[in-house]
Amino acid sequence: MAAAPGVLPLLLRDAASYDHRNAYIALTALKTICALGAPEARQVAAAPGAVEALAAALRRWRSSLDGERLLAFHSAADALASIARADAAHAQKVAAAVPDMLQLLVGALASGDRGGESAAVDAAVCALSAAATEAPGAVAAALAAPSSGPRARALLQQPPLSLPAEAAGALALAASKEAALQSRVAVLGALAAAAGGEAEAARPEACVACGQEAGPGMRLKPCTGCAGGPAGRVLYCGAACQRADWKRHKAFCKLAAAAAKDDAAAGPSEDC
Numbered sequence: 001m002a003a004a005p006g007v008l009p010l011l012l013r014d015a016a017s018y019d020h021r022n023a024y025i026a027l028t029a030l031k032t033i034c035a036l037g038a039p040e041a042r043q044v045a046a047a048p049g050a051v052e053a054l055a056a057a058l059r060r061w062r063s064s065l066d067g068e069r070l071l072a073f074h075s076a077a078d079a080l081a082s083i084a085r086a087d088a089a090h091a092q093k094v095a096a097a098v099p100d101m102l103q104l105l106v107g108a109l110a111s112g113d114r115g116g117e118s119a120a121v122d123a124a125v126c127a128l129s130a131a132a133t134e135a136p137g138a139v140a141a142a143l144a145a146p147s148s149g150p151r152a153r154a155l156l157q158q159p160p161l162s163l164p165a166e167a168a169g170a171l172a173l174a175a176s177k178e179a180a181l182q183s184r185v186a187v188l189g190a191l192a193a194a195a196g197g198e199a200e201a202a203r204p205e206a207c208v209a210c211g212q213e214a215g216p217g218m219r220l221k222p223c224t225g226c227a228g229g230p231a232g233r234v235l236y237c238g239a240a241c242q243r244a245d246w247k248r249h250k251a252f253c254k255l256a257a258a259a260a261k262d263d264a265a266a267g268p269s270e271d272c
Contacts, residue, residue, distance in 0.1 A: 008047040015076075016053045020061070020069045027057055027075035034082035041086040044079070045093060054080050055098040077105060091135065102128070102142035106152050125155065132160050144168070144175040184262055191255040208234055208249070209241035223249065226256035 014026035030050075034041040044050050057076040061069045084094040098104070105128050132139040140161055143152045155161065156168040163171070205214045214220045214235075222233035223242065234249065236242040 008044065008050070012047060012050055012053045015057055018060070020072060023057060023061070024069075024072040024075070027054075027072050027079065030054065031075040031079040031082070034079045038086040041082045042090060045083045045086070045090055051080070051083065051093055051097040058098065058104055085133070095135075102139060106142050106145065106148045128155060129160060136161055140171060141175065144171040146176045146179050187255065187258050187262055191252075191259050206235065207237035207241050209236060209245040212237045223253060226253040226260070
C-alpha cells in the first residue's frame with residue numbers, strides 16, 4: 001500500500017489533522033506499514049515531513065487519552081518506535097524530531113498512575129521498551145525522573161533494562177537530587193541577573209526610590225519581602241516610595257525571597 005503513488009502524502013496529511021477520526025485512521029495505517037519491517041519503516045520516514053507529522057500527533061493527542069484519540073496517540077508512538085528501530089540513523093532522526101518523546105511516553109505512564117486509560121499505559125510501555133533497546137541510558141534516565149511515577153520506575157527492573165532493585169533505587173535517588181540542584185541553580189541564576197539592576201539602585205542607608213538618606217527624624221525601613229535574602233537589605237523611607245518602586249523591585253524581591261527560602265530548606269551543607 002505504501003508503494004502506491006500518492007498514498008503516503010495523503011496519510012501524512014490526515015495524520016496531521018485535528019479531526020481525531022481522520023487522524024486515527026491515518027495513524028493506524030502508518031503504524032501498520034512501519035510494523036511490516038525496517039524497509040517499510042524507512043520508506044515512511046523518507047516521506048517529506050513524516051517523522052514531524054508523527055511527532056505532532058503524539059503531542060496533540062497526549063492530553064486526550066480516550067477513545068479514538070487514545071488510539072491515535074498509541075499509533076503515533078508505535079510508528080515512531082518502529083522507525084527508530086530501523087537503524088541507528090533513523091533512531092537519531094526520531095530523537096531529533098521528538099527530543100521530548102521519552103518524557104511524553106513517561107507522562108502517559110504517569111497518567112496511568114492517576115487512573116488514566118490502561119491502553120495509553122500499554123502504548124507507552126511498548127514504545128519505551130523499544131526505545132530502551134536502542135538507547136538504554138536515555139530511557140533509564142527518563143524513567144527515573146522524579147515526575148515519572150511508580151509505573152515508570154518499575155520498568156527499570158523489567159527487560160530490556162533489567163536493573164537490580166538497588167540500582168533502580170540509586171538511579172531514582174540521583175535523579176531526584178539532580179532535579180533539586182537544577183532548580184536551585186535556576187533560582188540563583190535568575191537572582192544574579194536581577195541583582196545587577198538592584199545594585200545600581202541600592203545606596204547604603206538611603207531610600208532606593210527617592211535617595212533620601214537616613215538621619216535625624218528619618219528612619220529607613222527594609223523591604224520585608226527580601227530582607228533575609230542573600231543580597232542584604234533594600235531600604236525605603238516610607239510606604240509611598242516602596243509602592244512607587246515596586247514595579248522595578250518586584251522581580252528581584254521575589255527571587256531573593258525564593259533563594260532565602262531555598263537556603264532555609266536546604267539547611268547546612270554536608271560533605272560526602
